[in-house]
Amino acid sequence: MRYYAAGIIAFAIWGFFSFVLKPLHTYPSLDILFYRVFLCTGIMLILIITTRRHLLAENIRLFKRQPLKERRRTVLLNVGGGIFLTGNWFFFIYVMNHISIKATSLAYLVCPILTTSLAFYILKEKLNRLQWVAIGLSAAGCLLLGIGHLMDMVYSLVVAISYALYLVSQRRNVGFDKLLILTFHFVVSTLLLLPLYPLYSNALPVSPVFYGYIAIIAVGFTIIPLFLNLYALKRLTSSTVGMLLNINPIIGFIIAVTVYSEPIDTLQWAAYGIIFISVIIFNTRIRNNNL
Template sequence: MKLSRHHLAALAAFLIWGFFPIPLRWLTGYASGQILFFRILLSLLLLVVLHGLGRRAAVAATWRQWQAAPARERRQVGWSTALGGILLTSNWLLFIYVVNEVSVQAGSFAYLICPILTALLGFLLLGEKLRANQWAAIGLSALSCALLGAGELRTVLMSLVVAFTYAFYLISQRRLQGYDRLVLLTVQLGLAALLILPLAPLLGARPLAGFQDGHLLLVAGLLSAGFTVLPLFLNLYALNVLPSGTVGILMYLNPLVSFVLAFLYFGERASVEQAVAYGVILLSVVLYNVVFQRRAP
């Protein structure tokens, strides 16, 4: 199969996200809240500049779309956008903490099980249907978590919290279909900035000291431009043409690359129980994405 520009864009986006732990580890020793504060702030500034330079029409169209919508839809979009901002902020904070304070493996495991957790939440909260093989995959995912929990309970609990916050974020965004995702992300980051400013001291963030720290600003700028805004653009470009199912399959590149980095780059090790658990979750991912064809009678 020949890869189109849209396939390459999706591949590039998830490969970039897979290498995210490397620059994040350059900030080991900084409070997670400090890293989060500057990632949100710099990402928001970049998005505002991008919208101002070349996406003003998209911003205006999104505003008109929301204004023309029925009152119930406007409320749903407003609440979903606000909730999404809170969940995304929580997920970023937890992921930063897990990668820098627990292990890269824990962060990778979280995003490996996230699509399966999202499917389960879709069934429980939205009444979405699941195939038999998807139920089997959910069972295998639960088994992998039990295996990890038997050896390292803290690791699996942190992974599950990270996975659940992102899964809830994805579920909350289902009501926003048809709206420009990048515009809504900018709104969400704006709300996140308003939320984190008064909470900065509680999260260990020191904005004034951070603005005088060249290393922090440089790495946070890289995280914002190279590992947040750029892959988001590539992902949105791919979604304009590719089916969401295709992009969903490619999404697994992100945690798989991070797993490879954990062992080969960061020198982390896995116990026998962890290795078996990772094997089980990989099996569940394959099983979840298999589509069985019915034979014609």
């Protein structure tokens, strides 16, 4: 039950991301990404150094004991995880602040379909007939949302594929402490962004409000839900976690309509209803197997 709860809580938190990201819409997407990643990395490194040095040493010894082929695989999975996360964060921030909240919601509605498909073909995860029906319903709902909103669908696919690849890759990233893995991903992201910072960053923000929101984003909307996400992947399949991801865009959709008054038509209401039903169907048969 705790693995299931971890996945639900993580995606529910992300559903409310617009509340802390929208107030920063006047800042360039790259600047938000820079300070978000740098702060996350600093916090995690301090946490590891002060509370988990012994565990870090154990994990390093574990890594050194692995055969060469396994070490290469571990490095590839973790470097790839950092790259996928960095891309997903940038595209998400850009689409949220410069396209629409609904487009980001659509991205994370498409993501479960991509995740489940990749998990089936790459990880050989098994799906029963009812789960395939749920995936079909979810795909139908996404197609309905894409009607008349082609560019939203294009942006959504870019956001979705980056996170789907992260989920599938981390399902195989086992044997190491999840906080250490997450810290490594942040370090990789920082190393990717540091060369870009002097070239593409704007003037150093001076508003304390900016840093306040960045701190909330770093801790409440990055470190905590990502750790819960990785924790859920210890026992749940990528397909299950992928379908739970629908919780995020459904909450985001409700906020977009009720709080930000983004226009919504009857077709879109029907599409989200179909997708919500697909989540229930997908998880009904597998819930007892993952408690």
